[in-house]
Amino acid sequence: MARVLVVDDDRTVREVVVSYLRAHEHEVVEVGDGEAALRAMRETPADLVVLDLMLPGIDGIEVCRRLRLAGDTPVVMLTALGEETDRVMGLEVGADDYVTKPFSPRELALRVDSVLRRSSTPPAPRRLVDGDVVVEEAAHTAYRAGVPLALTGREFDLLRFLVAHPGTAYSRDDLLRHVWGWSIGDQSTVTVHVRRLREKVEKDPTHPERLVTVWGVGYRWEADGVG
Numbered sequence: 001m002a003r004v005l006v007v008d009d010d011r012t013v014r015e016v017v018v019s020y021l022r023a024h025e026h027e028v029v030e031v032g033d034g035e036a037a038l039r040a041m042r043e044t045p046a047d048l049v050v051l052d053l054m055l056p057g058i059d060g061i062e063v064c065r066r067l068r069l070a071g072d073t074p075v076v077m078l079t080a081l082g083e084e085t086d087r088v089m090g091l092e093v094g095a096d097d098y099v100t101k102p103f104s105p106r107e108l109a110l111r112v113d114s115v116l117r118r119s120s121t122p123p124a125p126r127r128l129v130d131g132d133v134v135v136e137e138a139a140h141t142a143y144r145a146g147v148p149l150a151l152t153g154r155e156f157d158l159l160r161f162l163v164a165h166p167g168t169a170y171s172r173d174d175l176l177r178h179v180w181g182w183s184i185g186d187q188s189t190v191t192v193h194v195r196r197l198r199e200k201v202e203k204d205p206t207h208p209e210r211l212v213t214v215w216g217v218g219y220r221w222e223a224d225g226v227g
Contacts, residue, residue, distance in 0.1 A: 001026055001027060002026050003029070003045075003047045004029070004047065005028075005031070005050070006021070007051045007060070008078065009055055009056055010052075011032070013078075017030075019105075024112070029046065034057050035057055037049070037051070037063050038058070038063060041070070041073070045073065047074075047120075048074045048076065048115060048116055049076070050078065050108070051063060051078065052077075053090060060077060064090060064094060067094075068152065072153055074116065075094065075095045075096055076097045076098065076108070077097070077098040077099075078098070078099055078101055078103070078108075079098050079099075079100050080101055084188065087189075088188060088192055091189060096154050097180075118157065128163045132144055132145040132146075135160050135163050140156060141156075144200070151197075151200065152196075154193055155193060158179050159197055165221065167222070168221075169214040169217045169218055170217075172190040173187065174218065175218065176189065190218075190219075198211050
């Protein structure tokens with residue numbers, strides 16, 4: 001059982017989400033705005049936050065940004081159908097997953113369970129090294145040239161997977177399946193995370209040498225930055 005904070009200014013949406021999450025045996029706390037969400041996380045941190053983007057006062061993007069500055073609590077965002085810009089912004093500030101409104105409460109509950117499993121599964125005690133990039137699976141940390149990388153949980157999972165499988169080209173669908181655990185999903189999720197990861201591991205993100213694009217296929221990690 002996990003403690004989940006549900007943040008949405010629509011009481012009806014909160015009631016439905018809370019009901020389904022409690023049916024999945026989670027302890028659920030609900031609030032209606034961003035300030036209350038941040039206060040709740042300071043007082044009694046949750047294991048995961050379900051966060052609506054459109055909130056009165058402090059919006060969901062800013063709440064997610066502040067949560068990321070404070071720690072690595074997983075965030076599942078609720079976005080309006082068709083608002084791709086909002087989804088991308090949510091991913092850019094570190095959301096782990098998103099569900100578009102109107103949504104299936106059952107799908108949301110399953111997404112929450114999936115994110116919680118990934119964040120709570122003990123990592124294998126491996127140390128992956130590729131040139132100056134080091135991934136410490138047990139500690140869930142990564143370094144470039146000895147400097148710790150500020151990675152979200154998803155970015156770490158993506159880097160870990162790629163470094164563990166150098167020289168292999170993966171489509172965005174492949175990465176959604178292997179890293180996100182999704183059989184279907186929005187491929188822009190992968191695109192955003194690849195761009196963010198490049199900003200942290202490449203000397204020049206506009207001319208990547210490590211996380212390279214394989215045109216017509218997807219992406220490949222080049223060992224030792226040889227590309």
